[in-house]
Amino acid sequence: MDLKDVFRYEIEHSKVDPSEALDSRGDDVTTIKCHGKLVLEFKDKVEAIFKETPFHGRIIVDLSDVSYMDSAGLGALMRLKLSAMKHGGVSVSYVEMTPRVRQLLSITNLTEWFTS
DSSP, rough: OOGGSOOOEEEEEEEOTTSSOOOOTTTTEEEEEEEEEEEEHHHHHHHHHHHOOSSSEEEEEEEEEEEEEEEHHHHHHHHHHHHHHHHHEEEEEEOOOOOOHHHHHHHHHHHHHOOO
């Protein structure tokens, strides 16, 4: 299997730019950069995000390097956002979605939910 097809991710921790207004989420920012295919085959790797991601502050999920996503990958991203929402004071934003990911969200009528 080609490395570009294997799901992997990087987690980066930073702080909100001081020029931005702080709110109840504080100043912590966790960016998760996803690569490869978000599919059932890599379910364990996707679920590892839940174990490594502290649910506080702002969580940004960068999907710019996701080449393909199936319903299992979509479900995992939904669970991540729902889990964060349960903690309160946490926001999850999905950014830099590829056209393929946007198409899946459109077909499933989830575009607004993922972009809000």
